[in-house]
Structure formats: C-alpha cells, structure tokens
Amino acid sequence: MKQQHEPLTKENVDFFLDITDQVCPLTFVRTKLLIEKMSPGQIAEVRLQGVEPLENVPRSVRDQGDTVISLEPEDPGQEPHGIHRLLIKKS
Numbered sequence: 001m002k003q004q005h006e007p008l009t010k011e012n013v014d015f016f017l018d019i020t021d022q023v024c025p026l027t028f029v030r031t032k033l034l035i036e037k038m039s040p041g042q043i044a045e046v047r048l049q050g051v052e053p054l055e056n057v058p059r060s061v062r063d064q065g066d067t068v069i070s071l072e073p074e075d076p077g078q079e080p081h082g083i084h085r086l087l088i089k090k091s
Helices: 026-037 051-063
Strands: 015-018 043-048 067-073 084-089
Touching (some): 015 026, 026 043, 026 051, 043 051, 051 067, 051 084
Parallel strands (some): 015 043
Antiparallel strands (some): 043 084, 067 084
C-alpha cells in the first residue's frame, strides 16, 4: 500500500530562520547553527534570497547529510533570485 504524505504547513515546521538580509558565507553558517539545534526528523523553514545563497545553502545542507525537502519561490511571479522558502529535514 502506498503511503500518502500530508503537505507541509506552518504547523508542521519545527524551526524558522529568515536569512534574507544575510550574505554568504553567513547564510549557511546561520543555517548550520539552526540545524545543530534540531533533533533528527525535525523540519526547518529557511527564507533566503540571492544567487549565492540559493545555490550554496541547499548544496551545503545536502553535503552535510541532511535532506532538502523543497526550495520554492515565496511568490511565483517574482524574479528568479528573489525570496525563496527552503524546507530542510534533519537526518
């Protein structure tokens, strides 16, 4: 039997971090510090923007063994490097 997963909502997110005003490498440093506080299986939402953070933060999260659930623009009509919502699951 195939399991159905409920879509993630704000109520399913355990931690929230807004790094839209940060630049690399601080974007991943702040994200990594948040992940270190989390327990395995917990979910964090990170708001980020800009070319480097959008490329580097998800890659670094995967490199350290955690899961990127999704990376989606907050507003689908915005510019490509505008504010995005990154959902991370601690492994």
